[in-house]
Amino acid sequence: MSRDMRRDFASREELVAYLQQEFPQAAQRSPHVSETRGGRRAAEARLRAARYGTEYERTRNHLDGQVSRLSPYIRYGVLGLNEVREYALSHAQRRFEAEKFVNELGWRDYFQRVYRELGDDIWEDVEDYKTGFPAHSYRQELPEDIRQGQTGVRFIDDAIRELIETGYLHNHQRMWLAAYVVHWRRVCWQAGARWFLEHLLDGDPASNNLSWQWVASTFSTKPYYYNLENVLQFSGDRYRGTPQNFGHEAFVGTYEQIARRLFPNITLSDEHHEPRKGRR
Amino acid sequence: MSESTIIWVHGDNLNPHSAPFQTAPDAPAIFVWDDALLEEWRISLKRIVFIYECLLELPIIIRRGDVAEEVVQFAREHEARRILTSESPSPRHQFLCQTIIKHMPKGSRLEVLREPAFVDGAEKVDLKRFSRYWNAVKKQAMR
Known part of the structure; x- marks a missing residue:
């Protein structure tokens, strides 16, 4: 006989305690509860x-x-x-x-x-990467320092902590983090997308995977990347100061310089060096 | 003649005003936590808490386990031959619908109800890039 799950809780704390008991593996993997109700x-x-x-x-x-x-x-x-x-x-x-x-x-x-x-092909590359690297050159597994938020890059680690603790990220942080995973660390977008789905309260394969593919360039005409100036412009005062103090050296430079470092096998046309405006 | 109906609520439509609830406001309703899916996707506790809070505001029974089995069992408990559910683009939802109907008594029906579309006629639009879609539907979207 099927057992109904509880519906009577005196408080949110009581609900959380019940769910920790019912879903121990989930609680063990990541014990955080979001403030978003x-x-x-x-x-x-x-x-x-x-x-x-x-x-x-x-x-x-x-x-x-x-x-x-x-x-x-x-x-x-x-x-x-x-x-x-x-x-x-x-x-x-x-x-x-x-x-x-x-x-x-x-x-x-x-x-x-x-x-x-x-359908399930949402997990496949819609198109080829346009980064000058073949799909098989991207790592399949998410490196542990990324999973733990210990990359040493401050704005990235802050975003990872926020993702894990709150289940929410501002769209710009999603794009920075996704581009970091795919282009700076050369990890396949699928590994990043699966990881986001573990944590994002709004995680859904459609918006999540296709946005990762947009960043990766498998669902767009060019890869999304950025520089430190872009991060500073949109993150208030939190990262002002010497880039070395924040582990931000890899993001210093013009769009052209960054593109040459990230995608040495291809020449991006001038328009590609223009920063993308806002979202997508 | 009134026909006994149940509602199967799933995670793509936790709206108390969804089409199934509007169609059969007094029908018993069930949500089933898909244990296999939660483990396969390593869904974190915070997502489970958020969804559970959504469920608590719906007039439903909450169970867990094998989704198709539980829905069929719930229908049997209520002697229902008609199941209403919301549409979902997820292939897993389509698979579950097929499994459920296969295990229901002969003559049973499973109706997948659609919510009104965000824009009409977009089926004909080329979806290769968002800009093509948006150019085709913008006027209508802003109406």
């Missing part, structure tokens, strides 16, 4: 608190910017994509000002559609 009530509160207009568009690429953090609720369908869009359009000061936000919802819809077409 699940459920429709929390989702609606977040929906009301978010900014959808020019303030969102202007600040969203900064780590301390006005991002909505609605993604975990959208991922599990707690909030439907359509209701979030309606809310955004009617709560921006002027409807058209919510376009950037609605565009982000469009990414979600797009990735879901691609997933429907690809």
Whole structure:
């Protein structure tokens, strides 16, 4: 006879204690619990608190910017994509000002559609790498120093700690971390994508894998990479100072210099050296 | 004649206003933790806590184990021949749907319900790059 799982909890602590007992392997692998609460009530509160207009568009690429953090609720369908869009359009000061936000919802819809077409092939390279390296030259396993957040690169280790402890990362941190794993450490995107899915509250194979593939260049026309200037521009004051003190030397240089170091087998055209603006 | 119905809720639609709940608001509903999947993907405790909190706000029974077996068993307990569930792009969901219906009594139905689409007609759009999709649907998305 099947046993129903409990539904009566006096507090979140009691719920967590119960789940630690029910899912001991998961708790052993990583004991952290996010401050982000699940459920429709929390989702609606977040929906009301978010900014959808020019303030969102202007600040969203900064780590301390006005991002909505609605993604975990959208991922599990707690909030439907359509209701979030309606809310955004009617709560921006002027409807058209919510376009950037609605565009982000469009990414979600797009990735879901691609997933429907690809099925399990979402784990395969959609296209070849455009980095000058064949797919087999990328390591299959995620190195332990990355898994532990002990790479010695401060902004990377900070992002890893955040991922593991909170289950959330700002989109820019996701891109920096993914590009670090694939291009600086030459690890296949699949290893990174699997690792993200262990931890991200909003982890879902569609958005996650296809974004990793976008960074890797197997689902885009060129690899995504960046330099220290880009990191400093979007992370406030936290990494100002001598790059050596933060282990940031490998990111110093122009886009052209970085590209020559990361992709010595190919020549990227001039436009490739232009920093990508914001997300994707 | 009323037909006994159950709802199978899964992780791609934990909305209390989802199509299955709208269609059969009084039907008994179940969510099953997929033990095999949790281990295969090494899902961390924080993700489990988040999902569990979502489940606690739904009028459902929560169980764990083999998803298909549990859903079939739940249908049997309620003498239901009709199962409602939400659509999902996941191949595993499609596999589970097939397994469930195979193990239900003859004449049973499993209905996969869709939510209204974000944009209509995008099936014809070339999905090779986001820009092509967005150019085709932007007007509609902003309506």
